[in-house]
Amino acid sequence: MKKVAVLGSTGSIGTQTLEVIRQHPDLFQVSMLACGRNIELAKKQITEFQPATVVIANEGDLGKLKAHLPPETRAMAGEAALLDALGETDAAFVMNAMVGSQGLKPTMTAIKAGKTIGIANKETLVTAGHFVTAACKRYGAQLIAVDSEHSAILQSLQGSNRSDVERLIITASGGSFRDWSAEEIQHATPKDALNHPNWSMGQKVTIDSATMMNKGLEVIEAHWLFDMPYENIDVVIHRESIIHSLVEYQDKSVIAQMGTPDMKGPIQYALSFPDRLELDGPERLNLWEVGTLHFEKIDPVKHQCLLMAYRAGETGGSAPTVLNAANEGAVQRFLEGKLSFPGIANVIEKALAAHSVIAEPTIEEVLEIDEETRERVRNGTEM
Numbered sequence: 577m578k579k580v581a582v583l584g585s586t587g588s589i590g591t592q593t594l595e596v597i598r599q600h601p602d603l604f605q606v607s608m609l610a611c612g613r614n615i616e617l618a619k620k621q622i623t624e625f626q627p628a629t630v631v632i633a634n635e636g637d638l639g640k641l642k643a644h645l646p647p648e649t650r651a652m653a654g655e656a657a658l659l660d661a662l663g664e665t666d667a668a669f670v671m672n673a674m675v676g677s678q679g680l681k682p683t684m685t686a687i688k689a690g691k692t693i694g695i696a697n698k699e700t701l702v703t704a705g706h707f708v709t710a711a712c713k714r715y716g717a718q719l720i721a722v723d724s725e726h727s728a729i730l731q732s733l734q735g736s737n738r739s740d741v742e743r744l745i746i747t748a749s750g751g752s753f754r755d756w757s758a759e760e761i762q763h764a765t766p767k768d769a770l771n772h773p774n775w776s777m778g779q780k781v782t783i784d785s786a787t788m789m790n791k792g793l794e795v796i797e798a799h800w801l802f803d804m805p806y807e808n809i810d811v812v813i814h815r816e817s818i819i820h821s822l823v824e825y826q827d828k829s830v831i832a833q834m835g836t837p838d839m840k841g842p843i844q845y846a847l848s849f850p851d852r853l854e855l856d857g858p859e860r861l862n863l864w865e866v867g868t869l870h871f872e873k874i875d876p877v878k879h880q881c882l883l884m885a886y887r888a889g890e891t892g893g894s895a896p897t898v899l900n901a902a903n904e905g906a907v908q909r910f911l912e913g914k915l916s917f918p919g920i921a922n923v924i925e926k927a928l929a930a931h932s933v934i935a936e937p938t939i940e941e942v943l944e945i946d947e948e949t950r951e952r953v954r955n956g957t958e959m
């Protein structure tokens with residue numbers, strides 16, 4: 577029986593993780609749940625999965641929860657409680673499905689406790705990839721990709737020698753505005769941007785997908801997860817999201833992982849890695865129904881956020897931290913109606929230009945730069 581902690585249990589990845597666990601009660605048991613403000617859903621999850629520990633974001637919400645707790649469940653609130661609970665939990669596997677760089681400290685705590693971590697929270701790797709991967713080596717912890725592209729790469733690498741790998745090719749749907757003109761995009765609303773063509777996901781990643789920053793974050797995520805130089809990571813637009821990513825080997829053979837777009841596949845693969853299990857949910861892929869698959873080159877004008885992410889990744893040091901934090905702040909402003917859609921890229925560019933890169937920041941400096949940049953961008957003072 578594998579004991580599991582789910583961080584971000586009420587979100588898109590969190591609820592799908594619990595759907596997968598529900599299908600295999602003989603294999604997985606939920607030891608810990610953590611979420612933010614959705615207390616009504618948290619109550620249902622607690623009743624169903626009876627975890628030993630629940631952590632919510634705000635102290636003020638604890639009262640709403642306490643009357644509904646099974647006798648064996650303890651509930652706590654706040655970041656310090658979350659980190660304490662992660663240090664103590666008997667869960668061997670931690671699914672980090674929190675959104676944003678707030679996932680970094682829980683990831684580091686889980687690593688120090690030697691856990692296996694399903695890392696959906698890509699911002700952790702973008703903001704502090706060096707520290708996260710170094711800590712994994714030091715504490716014997718393992719990160720398993722959950723992001724669909726990185727899961728596809730992981731699957732396409734199985735049974736191969738690492739030295740034979742030449743190139744990673746990450747696919748991108750192109751997001752909500754892939755068929756919009758530059759003029760139309762000027763007036764795009766949050767509602768337009770949240771209308772992803774292929775995936776149903778949380779708000780932040782859906783906006784990132786529309787700006788193509790999601791692909792930029794994924795390039796940096798791939799760099800750290802697979803120890804691959806940026807020049808050997810390519811992105812191709814693939815509008816159907818059927819091929820989830822590809823690995824090219826030195827003999828020019830390319831191995832791809834395919835399937836209908838459904839995150840339960842990558843989630844289950846992470847939970848059962850390296851084994852596979854039966855899975856209800858994803859539709860079977862019938863290629864005769866899909867008919868044609870399309871591929872396009874990146875457009876340097878339209879996909880400016882992706883190029884900024886490549887540059888920040890190649891620069892290294894504190895540059896990706898600023899990229900990620902500025903993006904988080906800008907996406908929030910856009911969702912609040914305080915920034916135009918093209919304004920997201922402009923704000924990130926300004927934040928990066930205003931930052932003097934620290935080549936080897938300490939983890940404390942990373943956390944400070946992250947906080948400061950996000951605050952500045954949220955207040956509109958990024959220059």
Ligand SMILES: NC(=O)C1=CN([C@@H]2O[C@H](COP(=O)(O)OP(=O)(O)OC[C@H]3O[C@@H](n4cnc5c(N)ncnc54)[C@H](OP(=O)(O)O)[C@@H]3O)[C@@H](O)[C@H]2O)C=CC1
Nearest residue numbers: 584586587588589611612613614633696697698777778781
């Ligand atoms: N959704 C998807 O299909 C994919 C997502 N990802 C990545 O996975 C991560 C999660 O994305 P997604 O599931 O879409 O995001 P959602 O916004 O749907 O979910 C975020 C989760 O984090 C919780 N949360 C917020 N604050 C806290 C806190 N302080 N402590 C604990 N939990 C907290 C939220 O709780 P509450 O709702 O209760 O406030 C919610 O459960 C992101 O990094 C994203 O980029 C990657 C690939 C695909």
Ligand SMILES: CC(=O)[C@@H](O)[C@H](O)COP(=O)(O)O
Nearest residue numbers: 723724748749750751785790
């Ligand atoms: C499902 C998943 O992994 C998302 O990160 C997905 O990649 C978003 O799609 P695009 O960024 O390709 O539009």
Ligand SMILES: [Mn+2]
Nearest residue numbers: 723724725794
């Ligand atoms: Mn992805």
